[in-house]
Amino acid sequence: MDKIVILDFGSQTTQLIARRIRELGVFCQIFDGESTITKELLKDTKGIILSGSPFSVYEKGAPKPHPSVFLTGLPVLGICYGFQQMTMIHNGIVDASATKEYGKAPVSILCESELFNGVPDGFSSWMSHGDSLKKLGEDFDLIAESENHPAAGFNKKLNLYGLQFHPEVSHCDYGKKILSNYIFKICESDKSWNMDIFMDIISQEIKIKVGNNKVLLLISGGVDSSVVAGMLLKILPAQNIFLMYIDTGLMRKNETEEIDIYLKSLGAENIQIINASSMFLDELKGISDPEKKREIIGDLFIRIQSRELPNELKNNYILAQGTLYTDFIESGKGVGNKAKAIKSHHNVSSPMVEAKRNAGLIIEPLEELFKDEVRQLGIALGIDSRIISRHPFPGPGLAVRIIGDITKEKVSILQEADYLFIQELKTRNLYNKIWQAFCVLLPVKSVGVTGDAREYGYVLALRAITSVDGMTADVYPFNTSDLLEISSIITNTIPEIGRVVYDISSKPPATIEWE
Ligand code: XMP
Numbered sequence: 200m201d202k203i204v205i206l207d208f209g210s211q212t213t214q215l216i217a218r219r220i221r222e223l224g225v226f227c228q229i230f231d232g233e234s235t236i237t238k239e240l241l242k243d244t245k246g247i248i249l250s251g252s253p254f255s256v257y258e259k260g261a262p263k264p265h266p267s268v269f270l271t272g273l274p275v276l277g278i279c280y281g282f283q284q285m286t287m288i289h290n291g292i293v294d295a296s297a298t299k300e301y302g303k304a305p306v307s308i309l310c311e312s313e314l315f316n317g318v319p320d321g322f323s324s325w326m327s328h329g330d331s332l333k334k335l336g337e338d339f340d341l342i343a344e345s346e347n348h349p350a351a352g353f354n355k356k357l358n359l360y361g362l363q364f365h366p367e368v369s370h371c372d373y374g375k376k377i378l379s380n381y382i383f384k385i386c387e388s389d390k391s392w393n394m395d396i397f398m399d400i401i402s403q404e405i406k407i408k409v410g411n412n413k414v415l416l417l418i419s420g421g422v423d424s425s426v427v428a429g430m431l432l433k434i435l436p437a438q439n440i441f442l443m444y445i446d447t448g449l450m451r452k453n454e455t456e457e458i459d460i461y462l463k464s465l466g467a468e469n470i471q472i473i474n475a476s477s478m479f480l481d482e483l484k485g486i487s488d489p490e491k492k493r494e495i496i497g498d499l500f501i502r503i504q505s506r507e508l509p510n511e512l513k514n515n516y517i518l519a520q521g522t523l524y525t526d527f528i529e530s531g532k533g534v535g536n537k538a539k540a541i542k543s544h545h546n547v548s549s550p551m552v553e554a555k556r557n558a559g560l561i562i563e564p565l566e567e568l569f570k571d572e573v574r575q576l577g578i579a580l581g582i583d584s585r586i587i588s589r590h591p592f593p594g595p596g597l598a599v600r601i602i603g604d605i606t607k608e609k610v611s612i613l614q615e616a617d618y619l620f621i622q623e624l625k626t627r628n629l630y631n632k633i634w635q636a637f638c639v640l641l642p643v644k645s646v647g648v649t650g651d652a653r654e655y656g657y658v659l660a661l662r663a664i665t666s667v668d669g670m671t672a673d674v675y676p677f678n679t680s681d682l683l684e685i686s687s688i689i690t691n692t693i694p695e696i697g698r699v700v701y702d703i704s705s706k707p708p709a710t711i712e713w714e
Pocket residue numbers: 493544591592593594595635669706709710711712713714
């Protein structure tokens with residue numbers, strides 16, 4: 200199978216490049232940006248892409264491609280920082296620019312090239328760079344420019360191409376077309392990758408890695424761990440798979456019962472459901488800081504997991520997790536560890552998980568995928584569509600949707616409100632049009648009136664967003680009548696809630712969750 204290699208210099212969008220290539224039907228592999236050219240790297244490789252980076256090419260510790268990368272004869276495409284490194288190595292000049300470009304920028308095409316085949320002059324690109332090219336590398340020709348800077352160049356002799364903008368970002372018009380030109384017209388790759396092939400590859404890897412060992416998978420109730428459960432039960436003998444679900448008491452209403460039914464339907468033989476809600480509530484008592492909440496929950500998960508470890512796993516076991524690519528990148532763990540940390544996810548960064556990872560005793564079959572790709576995989580595996588289409592749910596659960604301190608009373612109010620909201624979305628055929636919807640219980644009370652009496656009730660915020668991968672999000676544009684009806688249903692059913700508001704913030708600048 201033909202493949203494209205991506206050398207990663209720590210960009211937040213490296214996996215987006217990979218994902219676009221997969222969408223175009225070609226297999227790709229990501230290597231550390233500073234890798235030397237090895238047989239493994241070159242095996243079936245048709246082209247090499249150099250990613251962007253949070254570094255400036257002049258910064259101390261800035262990662263550099265090995266010069267041999269440019270001598271393989273394979274077409275090399277540098278994107279943003281990758282283009283700048285390519286330029287420096289070929290005696291061009293990169294400089295801190297006075298006019299930085301962020302966001303949309305129109306690009307003029309200066310001459311014909313295979314890279315821009317079928318792309319109109321003046322198309323809108325997506326830029327994100329502080330440094331820019333002052334002088335192209337030796338034997339490079341300029342093929343496109345933005346208002347202020349060179350936007351693309353190529354060196355026909357050495358088969359090198361460079362783009363200052365990010366074709367992988369969905370906001371870049373014709374970005375996918377440009378990547379398609381690179382992988383099919385320039386690299387001449389065959390279209391040979393799809394989810395079934397991914398499943399075959401991953402199954403073989405898992406079988407080899409696990410052998411006759413036992414596997415422990417923590418089930419969270421979300422799509423990712425559910426898909427991994429379905430996958431493992433398809434690949435490995437059921438008696439070797441141990442599924443552990445810890446009910447933190449911070450789950451959605453009926454979640455525990457639904458998960459139990461689902462896991463049994465998959466043919467799981469070893470299911471452990473641990474009710475630890477009082478432990479979680481005790482340890483979270485009086486805690487308002489969201490990061491502290493995350494830390495307490497992460498630690499407790501690990502303590503309970505080791506305390507409750509089934510006897511069969513006491514000597515040794517392989518840990519399986521449904522970690523997604525976005526969890527790694529937010530935790531600052533790109534392939535070459537050059538990405539900057541945004542938020543720590545305990546399934547990535549906890550010491551116990553890191554120890555397992557360093558010992559090679561972990562399998563994370565979704566580590567290169569985005570949420571919507573996990574859903575496609577779930578469909579390919581024949582997993583129940585009700586599970587696959589469930590909205591994402593954060594690991595710390597309702598703890599990060601109760602702003603401020605958490606009490607049992609607040610948890611039940613929020614569970615009830617969330618249940619009503621989601622049921623209403625389903626009844627109105629809106630659930631599958633929305634990427635994620637939930638309620639947030641605010642730490643303020645407001646005055647209301649019911650009958651002739653004064654009420655002093657909680658304020659509840661509704662959140663509903665559309666997104667492709669959770670990296671950016673838009674507010675779902677409800678019909679006003681739906682919002683008004685849902686609000687009355689909630690306040691009429693839950694007496695403790697006196698007021699409902701709708702969150703109209705996109706991501707960025709807001710995040711999807713409130714904490
Ligand atoms: P944010 O709030 O960062 O959320 O815009 C993006 C997606 O990630 C989920 N999320 C989390 N998932 N542990 C998780 O497993 C967390 O600590 C966490 N925080 C946010 C969020 O629900 C959304 O789908």
